[in-house]
Amino acid sequence: MQKSINEQIKKLVTQMIPFDNTEKLHIEDTIKWIDSGEEIFRIEKPAIPPKHLVCYTVFVDPILKKILLLEHKKSLLLLPNxxxxxxxxxxxxxxLREIREEMDEEGMFLFDSKLPLFITQVETVGLTTSHTDVDLWYVFKRDSTVPINDNTVEFKREFGNYYWLTFPEVLAMDIKKSDPNIHRFLNKLELRLI
Structure with a gap:
């Protein structure tokens, strides 16, 4: 079963269309990594193995062109959940599971696909042991005028406040306050929304 899951994940990654050369390199490296037979899932907290798969679940209001970012307590950054x-x-x-656990709601994919929109590899920062996250960015449609359920146990444990920011606000934000790839992600998202 493990190989089957790894092959399915590899298939998702190979179907992605890179936005730029950096994403192309991340796709190629991720495929090699999966093919290597190394463990790709985190099997022990905080960071074993030191490179593992994660997902961002990026809420986007496509009408008002806003993105949801949250104060992440461990990384000390504004990030998607x-x-x-x-x-x-x-x-x-x-x-989908993370949305249910953190916000007690069901996610609705913005695009009619189970493919992530974006992939990155990044060294983590903040209060946890440094490691490499291979991050698959999934995009979900949400009305930014409807309040987020920030009263779940999981939300309170992981996040401080949350903010719906316009695309220009995110692009103007100091990159050191968020994921170093957030601007590239947003540029790719904007192209997809056209």
Missing amino acids: GGHVDKGELPFNTA
Whole structure:
């Protein structure tokens, strides 16, 4: 079963269309990594193995052109919500699970696909042991005028406040306050929304 899941994840990654050369390199490296037979799932907290799969579940209001960012307590950054892909779990199921756990709601994919929109590899920062997250970015449609359920146990444990920011606000934001790839992600998202 493990190989089957890894092959399914590899298939998702190979179907992605890179936005730029950096994403192309991340796709190629991720495929090699999966093919290597190394463990791709986090099997022990905080960072074993030191490179593992995670998902961002990015809420987007396509009408008002806003994105949801949250104060992440461990990284000390403004990030989309999301989490680690459990062993044997497909990433799009991780994305849906994380939304249920953190916000007690069902996610609705913005695009009619279980493919992530974006992939990155990044060294983590903040209060946890440094490691590499191979991050699959899934995009979900949400009305930014409807309040987020920030009263779940999981939300309170992981996040401080949350903000719906316009695309220009995110692009103007100091990149050091968020994921170093957030501007590239948003540029790719904007092209997809045209």
